[in-house]
Amino acid sequence: MLSTVRCAIPLLLSTIFLLMGVGLLHTLVALRGEALGFSVAMIGTLSAAYYAGFLIGTYTVPRMVHRIGQIRAFAFCTTLLVVSVLVQAIGPIYGLWLAMRVLQGLLLVGLYVIIESWLNAAAEPRHRSTLFSIYMMLNLGAGALAQQFLRLPGEGFVLFSVVAILFATASLPVIDMRQQQPRLHAMPKVQLARFFRLVPTAIVSACVAGLLLGALWGLLPVYAAAQGMDAGAVGTYVSAAVIGGMALQLPLGRLADRIDRRLALAAISAAAAMIALAQLLLPVGGSTAALVLIFAFGGMGFALYPIAMAHLVDYLDRDELMSASSTVLLVNGVGSALGPLIAGNLMNRGEPRLLFAWFFALSALLAAYALYRFMRRRRDVSAQDHFVPLVNITAESLDRRAPDRER
Known part of the structure; x- marks a missing residue:
């Protein structure tokens, strides 16, 4: 495991700077x-434009990566990100900001695809969930740490410049990498139908993670304020x-590496x-019990995406890793966009x-779905373990008995 993490250190360093920039930029755009x-x-609408670019990027950026390679594509995307942020800093025009948010979504999903597919290529199957858990811990920690830059003196131009510096710095560890970048022999593309047939639990889990966490990020402060918490308590x-998501990532990732990922x-x-359900039935305002419950819920919710990604990659060839990352990010992004809309309407109509x-x-x-898939898989494996004598085998019968790769 240590050797795997050591090889991934440049990517993880880039991830820290990149996600610090992303976390600060999201807050800065709103403020x-x-x-x-x-x-x-x-x-x-600016947020919606970002997600629109996010979805477009899952189709367009992998093609560029196939043409010029991961390292050059990473440098290309980070350079354009720096440009887009500085354009926002010097041009406070709404239409210009709208275009830049689309571009930023497109470029960032491309960077996520490069990082996640590269991590999958570097990780051994028995360590894959653990490595992705470390990636998610850095993701959450960097986003939280970035908010401290808001304390810097100066107008918006200063903070936009800080974001640009973080994005530019993110490219340096990847450009300096000595590790061989994964080779792509086939054109990466989104293959939602194929991957759903192959590993349905992973696709469903990625979608549910988006639906859940999109609502959590967007509406948890609204819920907290409605419970009577002041700004500090929110x-x-x-x-x-x-913090729960950060603290429980590693133990839950290690658990998923030791048992069937569907069962995890x-x-x-x-x-x-x-x-x-406990939080729903026992509203406890801003008490210690409420903090413990949301800590535990965050830990569970943030663990779903990395385990889903690791489960999908378990059944793929190396040439399919970038396609897998693009597909999972697409599904997760759609869920993240829909989650707040659906949950927000529920809250408006009820409480x-x-x-x-x-x-x-x-x-x-x-x-229920993951348990069903786990039980079905066990039943299929058990059925295959029984020896069935074949008296008269023809080429046609062999073709009919070809194993189903569905997982």
């Missing part, structure tokens, strides 16, 4: 947009979810469902506590 007089609807409550997904989702009803329903459904 500066408000200061410039953009309405709430206009700021929401920040502490949301931070508890993020079922157990983690079931635990998340029980925690959400803020229905956010945890949404979390409970998603987690329980995923637990």
Whole structure:
């Protein structure tokens, strides 16, 4: 495991700087947009534009990577990111910002695809969930740490410049890498239907993770405020979810490396469902119990995506890793965009506590589906273990008995 992490250190260093820039940029766009007089609807449209670019990038960037290679594509995307951020800094025009947010979404999903497919190529199967858990810990930690840059003195131009510096620095460890970059013999492309037939649990889990975490990021502060928490308590409550995600990533990732990943997904989702139900039935405001519950729920929720990704990659060839990353990011991105919309309507029609009803329903459904897939797989393997004598074998019968690769 240590050798695997050692080989991935340059990628992980780039991840830290990249995600610090991303975390600061998301907050900065909202704050500066408000200061410039953009309405709430206009700021929401900027977020939608980012996700639109995110979805477009899952189709377009892998083609560029196939043409010029991972390292050059990484440098290309980070350079354009720096340009887009500086354009926002010097041109506070809404239409220009809208275009830059589309471009940023497109470029960032390309960088995520490069990082995640490269990590998958570097990791041995028995360590894959653990390595992705470390990646997610850095993801969450970098996003939380980046918020401290908001304390810097100066107007928006200073903070946009800090974001640009972070993005530029993110390219340096990858450009200096001595490790051989993965070779791509086939053109990477989104293959949703094929991967769903092959490993349905991974695709469903990635979608549910997006639906769940998109709502958590967007609406958990609204729920906390409705429970009577002041601004400081809301920040502490949301931070508890993020810290839970960081703290439990590694132990849950190691668990998923030691047992069937479907069973791990079922157990983690079931635990998340029980925690959400407890929060739904026993609203406890900003008490210690509320912090403990959201800490545990964040730990379970943030573990779903890396385990789903590791489960998919278990059944793929190396040439398919970038296609797999693009497909999973597409599914997760769609879920992240839809989750807040659906949960927000539930909260508007009922009460803020229905956010945890949404979390409970998603987690329980995923637990049931993952357990069903686990039991079905065990039954299929058990059936294959029985010896069936074949008296008269023809080429046609052999073809009919070709093993099904579905997982």
